[in-house]
Amino acid sequence: MRKISAVKVGRHGGGSLKAKLVSSVERVRNLADLPSLSGCEKVLSFSSPEAARVAYGLSIPHFCVSDSPHAEAVSRLTIPLSKMLFTPRVIPFKAWRNYGIDRARIFRYDAIDPVAWLKGFRPDPSVLDELGLDSSRPILTIRPEESQASYMISHSSDRILSFSLAPALARELPESQVVLIPRYDLAVSTKRQVGRRVIVPDSAVDATSLLYYSRVFLGGGGTMTAEAALLGVPSISFYPCAPTYVECYLARLGLVSRIKGVEAIVKRCNHILKDLSCAEALKAKSRRIMSRMEDPTAVIERHLN
Numbered sequence: 001m002r003k004i005s006a007v008k009v010g011r012h013g014g015g016s017l018k019a020k021l022v023s024s025v026e027r028v029r030n031l032a033d034l035p036s037l038s039g040c041e042k043v044l045s046f047s048s049p050e051a052a053r054v055a056y057g058l059s060i061p062h063f064c065v066s067d068s069p070h071a072e073a074v075s076r077l078t079i080p081l082s083k084m085l086f087t088p089r090v091i092p093f094k095a096w097r098n099y100g101i102d103r104a105r106i107f108r109y110d111a112i113d114p115v116a117w118l119k120g121f122r123p124d125p126s127v128l129d130e131l132g133l134d135s136s137r138p139i140l141t142i143r144p145e146e147s148q149a150s151y152m153i154s155h156s157s158d159r160i161l162s163f164s165l166a167p168a169l170a171r172e173l174p175e176s177q178v179v180l181i182p183r184y185d186l187a188v189s190t191k192r193q194v195g196r197r198v199i200v201p202d203s204a205v206d207a208t209s210l211l212y213y214s215r216v217f218l219g220g221g222g223t224m225t226a227e228a229a230l231l232g233v234p235s236i237s238f239y240p241c242a243p244t245y246v247e248c249y250l251a252r253l254g255l256v257s258r259i260k261g262v263e264a265i266v267k268r269c270n271h272i273l274k275d276l277s278c279a280e281a282l283k284a285k286s287r288r289i290m291s292r293m294e295d296p297t298a299v300i301e302r303h304l305n
Helices: 017-032 049-057 072-081 093-099 126-130 162-172 187-194 207-212 223-230 245-252 262-274 276-291 296-304
Strands: 043-045 062-065 084-088 106-109 139-143 177-180 216-219 235-237 256-258
Touching (some): 017 049, 043 049, 049 062, 049 072, 084 296, 139 162, 162 187, 162 216, 162 262, 207 223, 216 223, 216 262, 223 235, 223 245, 235 245, 245 256, 262 276
Parallel strands (some): 139 177
């Protein structure tokens, strides 16, 4: 979609610890065999254990980008092997204290990560046609919880709220169009769980443009919630764990509301849909906030050079 020439290495391990371990071992082997690593001077990853391990094994400096100190497993496997850590300033130094990196090697930027791809963003309305959406009717976009992440495996499946939330919104707010963007290759099973009235894309879509045209975003994860908030879309977080540093920051700014429970979320969405003036004010506020943020990419590039 982005017309980026890329090489795909390995596969996702799924939801079990053993499968994750085996897939990680395979990715290490596949990465180590990449011809492009010959003569490589630096490796940069978003806290990838495999990238960090291969770089360390081949004596190539590894640079880590992360806004997720709550992801303990990958942080333990990457940050101690990294020459530098790049992270948003809203995450305090103390959050990284137990991961084996000196404060002098942590470089922070005055932004949160989605600013990197939202600066200069222009929405593409073709995503509406692609999903069969009517621009004259409100769009409610949902991103489910990160159910297969290592930090979520211990949580029982009954904490996956999105599969009961989506059909409830479609039923209680019939004038709206409910879109649920699934994770992994779970579109077919997701459709079975949420019913026909909820739109579930079969393949990847331009999610940033979809968020731009949404009246409300409801997120069980982190990145898309932050993305929607910076776009000025009223955002509700039902992230099942303790709120992250980024979510707390956005909540303090008034860009994200943390609500648990299907009934309470439906009630809040109904209120948002009726208050058009509030939506416009939120967009203006988010634009002002993002205009003051620096581009994380520029900060990372400057330090790498």
